[in-house]
Amino acid sequence: MRNTKRFLAASMMGTLALTMALGSQTMAEEKQKLVISCYLADDAQVAVREKYIDEPLQAAFPDVDIEIKMYTDRQSLQIEVAGGGGPDILDLDGPTDVAEFAKADRVLDLGGYAEQYGWADMFYDWAYNSCFYNDKLYSLPTSFEGMVMYYNMDVMEENGWEVPTTKEELEALMPQIQEKGIIPISFGNSNYQGAVDWLYSTFTSCYAGPEAIKAAMEGTGKYTDDAIKGSFETMVNWWKEGWLGDNASQTITNEDMLAFFAEGRAAMMIDGTWAANQLLATYPDCNWDSEMMPKDETIGEILPFATGGGYAINANSKNPDLAAEVMNYLFTSLDRHYQSINEAGYQPYPLKEFDLGELAGMDEKLLDQYNLLMDAQTNNQIGYCSWTFYPSEMRVYMNENTDSLFLDALSIDDYLSTAQTYIDEAIANNAVPVLP
Numbered sequence: 001m002r003n004t005k006r007f008l009a010a011s012m013m014g015t016l017a018l019t020m021a022l023g024s025q026t027m028a029e030e031k032q033k034l035v036i037s038c039y040l041a042d043d044a045q046v047a048v049r050e051k052y053i054d055e056p057l058q059a060a061f062p063d064v065d066i067e068i069k070m071y072t073d074r075q076s077l078q079i080e081v082a083g084g085g086g087p088d089i090l091d092l093d094g095p096t097d098v099a100e101f102a103k104a105d106r107v108l109d110l111g112g113y114a115e116q117y118g119w120a121d122m123f124y125d126w127a128y129n130s131c132f133y134n135d136k137l138y139s140l141p142t143s144f145e146g147m148v149m150y151y152n153m154d155v156m157e158e159n160g161w162e163v164p165t166t167k168e169e170l171e172a173l174m175p176q177i178q179e180k181g182i183i184p185i186s187f188g189n190s191n192y193q194g195a196v197d198w199l200y201s202t203f204t205s206c207y208a209g210p211e212a213i214k215a216a217m218e219g220t221g222k223y224t225d226d227a228i229k230g231s232f233e234t235m236v237n238w239w240k241e242g243w244l245g246d247n248a249s250q251t252i253t254n255e256d257m258l259a260f261f262a263e264g265r266a267a268m269m270i271d272g273t274w275a276a277n278q279l280l281a282t283y284p285d286c287n288w289d290s291e292m293m294p295k296d297e298t299i300g301e302i303l304p305f306a307t308g309g310g311y312a313i314n315a316n317s318k319n320p321d322l323a324a325e326v327m328n329y330l331f332t333s334l335d336r337h338y339q340s341i342n343e344a345g346y347q348p349y350p351l352k353e354f355d356l357g358e359l360a361g362m363d364e365k366l367l368d369q370y371n372l373l374m375d376a377q378t379n380n381q382i383g384y385c386s387w388t389f390y391p392s393e394m395r396v397y398m399n400e401n402t403d404s405l406f407l408d409a410l411s412i413d414d415y416l417s418t419a420q421t422y423i424d425e426a427i428a429n430n431a432v433p434v435l436p
Contacts, residue, residue: 031065034322035087040072044281052340053330060329064322081106081314088317089327091142091309095130095433096392098139098310103431107312109136113324122331124377126436127307127350130388134430139310140327143347146373147202147304147385148290150269150279152261155182161267163291167207170294174243177267185238186266187245188252189403195254196402197386197395199235199244202270205304205383206293207231213384214435216420219427224416232405232412239406244270250403262286273369274308277345280363290369292376303376305436306385308347334358341366382436389433394422 041049049068057066069087071077074097080086081101090107092098101107114120114137120128127141151163159180164170174184189195204213208231215221216228238244245252252260261269262283269275270293279286295301311330313323331349338358340346345366348354356374359367376382386395398419404410426432 031063032319032322033065033067034061034089034319034326035067035069036089036326037077037087037091038068038070039074039091040070048340048344052336052344052346056333056336057326057329060333061326064326066326078106081316084316086314086316088314088319088323090312090314092139092312094141094307094310094387095133095139096387096390096395098131098312099133099392099431099433101312102133102136102138106315107138108315108317108320109138110140110313110324111137113328117324117328119328119331122351122353124350124352126305126377126382129434129436130307131310132434139312140331141307141309141350142311143308144350144373145273145306145308145347146376147198147205147270147272147293147306147383148369148372149293150261150271150275150288150290152264152267152269153287153289155264155267159267163289164294166294167296174238174241178242182264183246183260183266184243184268185245186257186261186269187249188254188257188260189249190251191253191255193403194399197399198270198272200232200398200402201304201306201383201385201387202293203231203235204228205385206299206302207234207296209296209299210302210383213389217389217423217432217435219423223420223423224413229412229416232416236405236412249406258282262288272306273373274347276366276369280345280366288365290365290372292372292381300381301376302381302383303372304383304385305373305376306388307350384435389435391422391426391432394419394426397422 038049054066054068074093077086077090078101081090082104090101092101098107110119119140123141124144127144131137131139131141156163161173161176164173177184187199208227212221212225212227216223216225235244239247239249245257257269258275258278260266262279273290276290279288292301292303311327313320313327317323331351334353337346337349341348342359342362345363348370356367356370359370384390386398390398401410401415405412405415423432
């Protein structure tokens, strides 16, 4: 009996030791979890993302289980984060979007990580500084982009029209285009009301001038000043003439807007540099070109700039250090990044180290746009897109009410006066974005 008890005891101890060993092994094999948000994408976009982001990340961090989680819209992401959950890294629409999360303490101050990784020296100053809110760094810029005028060159050449270089030439050309039954400038925002900020960011930057906008945002001028008011009058007048979307932009989707231009129903299109890749992918036979907006002679050529998005770290993240390390990898793995631009049309990170020479051999039209962005930056021809350089509440108000200007439901004076109140509030709260 005694020997039997000893055998059982030994067996139990052996089993316990084995269980503990297996448990330790399982714990050792468990991977850290990191989730990165992105917005809903189609199968082709997902395949591209997997090749240039998902797979390289997993290879660089083999001991981390990295998930890219898609969200249908910003609100669903915001609700999840507000509830104490959400992804570790938030891929947001840009500084004004990040500011909404920062005001609610939903994202972390990245100042410590910036010192650790030297981020201030990596990015162009205008892009890096735009990521500050209330003197704290809350995001890193994921791309830079701008607003340009696209020309359907087949339509232009078939009708003997020269590409206009000045505002006056453009205004003289648009009635001629209308007479041919062609829409002068394609525009539509029925499925995304906020697309109006593509318009007012362009008109204010190019036809009021960056100095007027900068003065208004910094309090040395007003958003109601004559130069800015005049740029809105130009925009509204063009819409009422049928030069912007043929008086029907509220019934035209963004997809229709692109189709009208690509198929020759419109001669021109005011759109972001991101539209170039859409045109190449969806309408490969479209013969298009893009340039800076025809200039106001008193202001010169201006290219409205923006950061195309921002990576922020969720305040709820259990692995903020790991999240920062992953973010740093994304911005320092330049071979991967160049490949994604060359092969998939990704927009470039606003990095000082970025070398256009690495893009030799890519689609010439895309390369021309990147050169246009670089030249405008070098020549200080930077304008201001609202999703990067406007107070967030001001942009929300303007996006919701610009259509009312076109439809005579709101006067320009009242619209600008209300917009000014948001600037005043932002100045008082030290929440005005940094304008270059």
